[in-house]
Every structure is written in C-alpha cells, then in structure tokens.
Amino acid sequence: MPDGALPVLEVEGLKTVFRTRGGEVHAVNSVTFDLKPGELLGVVGESGSGKSVTMMSLIGLLPSPPADVRGGRVMFDGADLLHSSPEHLRDVRGRGIGFIFQDPMTSLNPVFTVGFQLMEPLRRHMGMNKASARLRAKELLELVGIPDAARRLDDYPHQFSGGMRQRVMIAIALACDPKVLIADEPTTALDVTIQAQILELVRELRSKLGMAIVWITHDLGVIAGIADRVMVMYGGQIVEQAPVKELFAHPRHPYTRALLKTVPSVRSERADKLNVIEGQPPILKAAPAACAFRARCTYAFARCGAENPARFAVGPGHDAACFWDFDKAEGTDGGQRDA
Amino acid sequence: MLDRIKDDTAVAARNVLVEVDHLKMYFPITAGIFRAKVGDVKAVDDVTFDIYEGETLGLVGESGCGKSTCGRAILRLYEPTAGAVRINGRDVASASQDQLRKMRPAMQMVFQDPQASLNPRMTLAAIIGEPLDEHTRLAKADKLARIYELMDQVGLNRNFANRYPHEFSGGQRQRIGIARALALNPKFIVCDEPIAALDVSIQAQVVNLLEELQDRLGLTYLFISHDLSMVRHIADRVAVMYLGRIVELAPREALFAEPLHPYTQALLSAVPEPDPNQEINRRRIILTGDVPSPANPPKGCNFCTRCPAVMPICRQDEPTYQEVAPGRFVACHHYANTTMTAGLTAAAEASGQNASGTKTPTVPKGQGIQQGD
Numbered sequence: 001m002p003d004g005a006l007p008v009l010e011v012e013g014l015k016t017v018f019r020t021r022g023g024e025v026h027a028v029n030s031v032t033f034d035l036k037p038g039e040l041l042g043v044v045g046e047s048g049s050g051k052s053v054t055m056m057s058l059i060g061l062l063p064s065p066p067a068d069v070r071g072g073r074v075m076f077d078g079a080d081l082l083h084s085s086p087e088h089l090r091d092v093r094g095r096g097i098g099f100i101f102q103d104p105m106t107s108l109n110p111v112f113t114v115g116f117q118l119m120e121p122l123r124r125h126m127g128m129n130k131a132s133a134r135l136r137a138k139e140l141l142e143l144v145g146i147p148d149a150a151r152r153l154d155d156y157p158h159q160f161s162g163g164m165r166q167r168v169m170i171a172i173a174l175a176c177d178p179k180v181l182i183a184d185e186p187t188t189a190l191d192v193t194i195q196a197q198i199l200e201l202v203r204e205l206r207s208k209l210g211m212a213i214v215w216i217t218h219d220l221g222v223i224a225g226i227a228d229r230v231m232v233m234y235g236g237q238i239v240e241q242a243p244v245k246e247l248f249a250h251p252r253h254p255y256t257r258a259l260l261k262t263v264p265s266v267r268s269e270r271a272d273k274l275n276v277i278e279g280q281p282p283i284l285k286a287a288p289a290a291c292a293f294r295a296r297c298t299y300a301f302a303r304c305g306a307e308n309p310a311r312f313a314v315g316p317g318h319d320a321a322c323f324w325d326f327d328k329a330e331g332t333d334g335g336q337r338d339a
Numbered sequence: 340m341l342d343r344i345k346d347d348t349a350v351a352a353r354n355v356l357v358e359v360d361h362l363k364m365y366f367p368i369t370a371g372i373f374r375a376k377v378g379d380v381k382a383v384d385d386v387t388f389d390i391y392e393g394e395t396l397g398l399v400g401e402s403g404c405g406k407s408t409c410g411r412a413i414l415r416l417y418e419p420t421a422g423a424v425r426i427n428g429r430d431v432a433s434a435s436q437d438q439l440r441k442m443r444p445a446m447q448m449v450f451q452d453p454q455a456s457l458n459p460r461m462t463l464a465a466i467i468g469e470p471l472d473e474h475t476r477l478a479k480a481d482k483l484a485r486i487y488e489l490m491d492q493v494g495l496n497r498n499f500a501n502r503y504p505h506e507f508s509g510g511q512r513q514r515i516g517i518a519r520a521l522a523l524n525p526k527f528i529v530c531d532e533p534i535a536a537l538d539v540s541i542q543a544q545v546v547n548l549l550e551e552l553q554d555r556l557g558l559t560y561l562f563i564s565h566d567l568s569m570v571r572h573i574a575d576r577v578a579v580m581y582l583g584r585i586v587e588l589a590p591r592e593a594l595f596a597e598p599l600h601p602y603t604q605a606l607l608s609a610v611p612e613p614d615p616n617q618e619i620n621r622r623r624i625i626l627t628g629d630v631p632s633p634a635n636p637p638k639g640c641n642f643c644t645r646c647p648a649v650m651p652i653c654r655q656d657e658p659t660y661q662e663v664a665p666g667r668f669v670a671c672h673h674y675a676n677t678t679m680t681a682g683l684t685a686a687a688e689a690s691g692q693n694a695s696g697t698k699t700p701t702v703p704k705g706q707g708i709q710q711g712d
Binding site for chain 1: 401402508510538539540541542543544546547550565567568569571572595605606607608609610611612613614615616617618621623625626627629630
C-alpha cells in the first residue's frame with residue numbers, strides 16, 4: 001500500500017445513537033478514520049463496542065428509527081454518503097462498497113437460487129443482460145473456489161455448507177468490482193478449519209483484485225494473520241490505531257494491553273492463570289464525558305474521570321486515546337500526560 | 340517443566356471416576372407416514388475413554404462432530420443406543436429411573452447458552468435453590484444459607500438473590516449456571532461450551548472461576564469446546580473428535596507439541612496465532628472440502644475424504660483406536676503397526692517442544708500442506 005496515497009474512504013466524527021424505550025444508547029461516538037487504497041484494516045472490539053454499527057452507519061444500512069446517525073462526514077468518491085440521496089447510496093452499495101455479513105445462513109435468501117442472487121447486482125448495477133450476467137456469475141463462483149460452478153448456480157442456499165455459503169456471500173460482494181469491501185465477522189460462525197480456508201481465499205483475492213478491505217472481528221489471531229493496520233474499539237470509540245506489528249508489539253492503550261493478555265495461545269508458553277479484565281463493558285446512556293474504560297483500568301487517575309481523552313500520537317502511524325503515557329512511565333514514577 | 344512431568348505421572352496413578360465404554364448414540368432418520376426408520380445419524384459412534392478423578396478432560400472438535408451429544412449421553416440426558424457409562428463404578432447408561440435420580444446429584448452440567456438455560460421467570464435464588472428442593476430436605480433458613488454460600492463461591496453479590504436472569508450480563512449468567520450445577524456437591528461436571536457465548540475478556544473470568552472451584556472442591560470436568568487455545572489452558576488431557584469418533588486422545592502438552600493424527604495436525608494449524616510475526620511464516624495445513632454427513636459417513640476411516648495423508652487402506656478399513664504410547668491413543672492407519680517407544684515419547688514430552696523429528700512413524704505431508712505467504 002503506497003504511503004501518502006489519497007484515502008478511498010474518509011470518516012470523520014461519525015455519531016450514531018439508538019433510541020430505545022430505555023432511553024438513548026450512544027453506540028458510535030465521534031469515530032474518525034480513513035482507509036487507503038489496497039489496505040486491509042482490521043477492526044477489533046468486544047460485542048457492543050460499536051464496530052459493526054460504525055460500518056453499517058457508513059452506508060446507510062441501519063433502520064431508522066431506532067437508529068439515528070447524528071453527525072459526521074463519510075467521504076467516498078467525492079461525495080458525503082451521510083447526505084446522499086437513497087439512489088446514490090444504492091449505487092454505492094452495489095458498485096462502490098461491498099458488504100459481507102457475519103451469518104451466511106441468514107443473509108442469503110432461501111427461496112432464490114444462488115445464481116439468481118449473484119446475477120441480481122450484476123444486472124442492476126452493471127446493466128448486464130441475463131446471458132452475460134450468468135457467465136460472470138459462474139466466473140465469480142470459480143474465483144471464490146466453488147467446484148463445478150456452472151451447475152451450482154442453479155442450487156439453493158440450503159444445498160451449500162456454511163463455508164460454501166460464506167464463499168457465495170463473498171462472490172456477491174465482489175460481483176461489481178467494489179473499491180472497498182467491508183467484512184463483518186465473516187468467519188465467526190465458521191469452524192476453524194473452514195475459517196482457515198476462507199482466510200486463505202481472502203489473502204489470495206486481495207493480491208489478485210487489490211481492493212481495500214475493512215475486516216471486523218473479535219479474534220485477535222485472525223487480525224494478526226490478515227491485517228495491515230488495526231483499530232481497536234471500546235465503548236463506541238476508537239481507542240487505539242496502529243500498523244499490525246506495532247500494535248501487537250507495543251500496545252499503548254491499557255484496554256489493548258489487557259485484551260492481548262487475556263487470550264491464551266495454542267503455541268506459546270502456557271500461563272497458570274489467565275489474565276482477566278475485571279468488570280463489564282459500559283452501557284452508553286449518554287455521549288461519553290470521560291474515558292469509557294476507566295472503571296476497568298488499572299492505570300486510571302483523576303483526569304480520566306474528568307474528560308474524554310483524544311487520540312494522542314504515540315509512534316509512527318500509531319495513536320491511542322489515553323492519558324497514561326507508557327513511554328513516560330518507563331523512566332519515572334508517573335506516566336500521566338501533561339494536561 | 341519437571342513439575343509438569345510429575346503432574347502427568349500423578350494423573351496416571353489417580354482413580355478413574357468416569358468410564359465411557361463403547362458408547363454409541365444414534366438418532367433414527369424416519370420417512371413416510373408410518374415413520375419407518377430408514378437410517379441413523381451416528382452422532383456418537385463407538386467412543387471409549389476414561390476420566391480420572393480431579394482432572395479436566397478437554398473434548399474438542401468442529402461443530403457437528405458429536406462432542407455435545409457425547410457429553411449429554413454420558414449424563415444420560417439422551418438414552419444411549421449402546422455402550423456403558425460408569426461413574427464411580429456404577430453404570431449410568433443402564434440404571435433405572437429411580438436409581439438414576441439418586442445418582443444425579445453427583446453429576447451435573449453447565450450449558451452453553453446462559454440465556455436459554457435459565458428460566459426467565461425465576462429469581463436467582465429460585466434457580467440456584469431448585470436442585471436443593473428436588474434432592475434435599477433443607478429447612479428454609481438452611482437452604483437460603485446454602486444459596487448464599489453458592490453465590491459467594493461463584494462471585495455473585497448476595498444482594499442480587501431476588502433478581503431475574505435478564506438483569507445480569509452474559510458472564511454473570513454463566514456464574515448462575517455454575518452455582519446451580521454446584522448446589523448438590525457434584526463430583527463430575529460436564530461443561531458444554533461454557534464460554535462460547537461470552538466475550539473474550541469475560542471468558543477468562545469464567546475459566547479462572549472454573550479452575551478455582553476445581554482446586555477448592557476437587558471437581559472433575561469434561562470440558563467440551565471448539566476453542567483449542569482455551570482447552571490447552573484448562574485441560575489436563577485432550578480428546579479430539581471427528582464425525583462421531585475420537586481420533587486422538589493425549590495429555591495436553593504432548594497433543595499440542597506433537598499431534599499424531601492428521602486431523603489434529605490440521606486442526607491445530609488452523610488456529611490463528613495472536614502474533615503477526617508468527618502468522619507471516621507459519622505453515623498452515625488447509626483442509627479441502629467439508630465434513631461429511633454423520634448420516635452417511637464414508638467407508639473406511641471417517642477422515643479419508645479430507646485427509647492430506649490418505650492411503651488406499653484408509654478408504655477400505657476403519658482404523659482401530661489404540662494406545663501407541665503410554666497415555667496416547669490414536670485411530671489412524673499410519674500408526675497401525677508402530678508402537679512408539681516409551682523413551683522417545685518421554686523425551687518428546689520432556690523437551691516440551693515440537694518433537695516431530697523424534698517420532699517413529701512419519702505422516703507424509705501431502706498436497707494439503709501449503710506454505711503461508
């Protein structure tokens with residue numbers, strides 16, 4: 001990925017709120033990031049951290065009500081997607097940004113053949129006729145490694161296994177050559193050996209097609225093996241962002257540090273006791289006025305309860321939203337950033 | 340390292356608490372208006388293993404391999420098709436309902452989904468107290484004292500006793516499920532994917548709790564999971580299932596350092612490592628195809644359709660499940676006539692490293708093995 005290239009997607013100050021009977025839930029709070037051409041950006045976080053909602057807000061996939069995208073800018077292809085017409089959004093969703101959902105069982109329509117579902121975007125967005133769409137659909141199935149593609153076009157989703165269905169989902173997302181592919185936990189519902197197949201496929205497709213990918217997951221192992229750059233989300237905010245090796249080698253946010261320590265490995269040295277992060281993730285009733293992680297944080301001090309930390313630059317391409325400075329803490333007694 | 344070897348020999352000397360003997364659990368497939376039986380889904384097909392007192396046996400495998408069915412059949416939540424399950428020497432599989440009821444307190448279960456396994460209309464105290472109502476005749480005050488004691492043990496605040504399950508988070512609900520399982524002082528607990536529904540930071544809390552309780556109360560666990568890294572953390576020995584059969588069973592360190600069965604090798608290599616530097620150069624075995632249906636398993640070895648090291652004999656004969664080294668069982672034709680010498684295995688175990696160079700039978704690494712990019 002060339003450094004300094006113009007980003008394909010720029011997100012600035014995105015805010016999404018859900019109105020529920022129990023009051024408002026602030027799921028996404030001022031999220032800012034960009035995506036460079038050809039890069040694979042990993043997004044990690046626990047359930048409820050706002051990673052899926054962020055991505056769905058971008059391209060208007062959340063039903064409103066209850067969702068309410070309150071502010072921010074999403075620049076893609078010279079237009080702000082948050083202020084686009086429904087027609088333009090529909091075009092973007094087909095041709096500009098492809099989306100792969102978590103559950104391949106529920107995101108395919110059971111009453112249409114796989115071929116029909118693959119041909120639909122081709123005919124709608126690329127203006128292909130039936131015959132050429134069918135030819136392209138067959139190529140797409142071959143691209144994602146489904147054997148006997150021509151015959152399988154006429155099969156229904158239930159005739160495919162979970163891993164095969166996820167391949168079909170990937171083929172549909174790739175149908176119109178999108179510039180950006182957003183994959184929302186695409187392997188979470190799959191077994192490890194099938195997950196390994198899908199990861200291998202994505203690595204292969206990336207080098208072949210060269211699009212930018214956003215990969216949402218809670219599995220740090222998957223991120224380590226596939227991402228160029230990683231964003232860590234907590235409480236609806238990006239708390240840390242860095243190139244993948246830098247993040248795993250020098251995590252600078254206490255949450256990222258704790259998260260990396262809680263995960264046991266099948267290969268490295270086995271610890272007697274697992275490290276835990278005590279407490280529960282926050283429920284976001286209001287926009288955060290303080291650090292969302294402070295209640296579970298071992299480094300928290302007075303300032304963490306008084307204001308919400310901005311993202312401080314902590315290294316090349318690396319920033320963390322924390323008032324604690326681990327570099328400063330190394331030589332001296334305290335690591336508190338200057339106010 | 341020396342401590343671990345001592346531990347391993349200690350396990351071998353311990354009493355067997357649970358004996359599973361050629362257990363089969365078939366579900367009939369019926370067709371037509373008379374529901375005539377046309378076949379069987381062989382969810383658990385001839386499984387044999389022991390669980391020692393005080394140990395944790397991990398049972399791993401992919402979805403649909405029969406691991407949960409196996410756990411349930413052991414507790415006779417299903418009626419097994421054939422075979423015996425002896426817990427403390429008494430056969431659970433053939434006991435009458437009356438006998439079984441008397442045996443129930445000693446064997447309990449923690450379920451996967453803490454949302455679905457707790458009655459939403461019962462308070463926490465009622466849920467934890469229900470086993471006590473069923474099996475004991477405690478006075479009201481004694482019962483409440485026991486409920487509080489259980490809540491303390493699993494780290495739930497006593498003030499929550501009158502709340503309902505929906506008021507708790509996933510991790511806390513799983514603690515409720517654990518407290519209920521502990522109510523009757525069981526010896527043996529089947530943990531069926533107890534952490535699969537929880538977030539990573541909460542998983543560690545629950546696993547640490549299970550380990551603490553085991554140390555304090557001398558519990559024996561069958562820990563069913565698809566998460567190999569968690570199983571490596573918690574289990575003393577690990578059994579690997581594929582399509583209704585156990586393909587390999589070994590002490591934890593031996594299994595993770597030197598998996599013998601080609602399926603175990605592929606399974607372990609498929610687990611991504613949370614370390615980008617290792618991930619770049621790691622050799623991965625990518626299996627082709629999907630798991631066959633247990634209603635129609637392939638002829639010969641169940642794994643022959645996906646095995647990277649398949650031989651002609653694998654498509655003909657079923658491999659026998661046998662002990663190839665002390666404590667190491669494997670069902671694979673590659674190990675049919677080779678018994679690993681005890682010395683070699685001990686050396687491999689003592690080194691604690693990947694000792695594939697020292698093992699006698701070599702599984703040819705076939706076309707299924709790809710170099711990571």
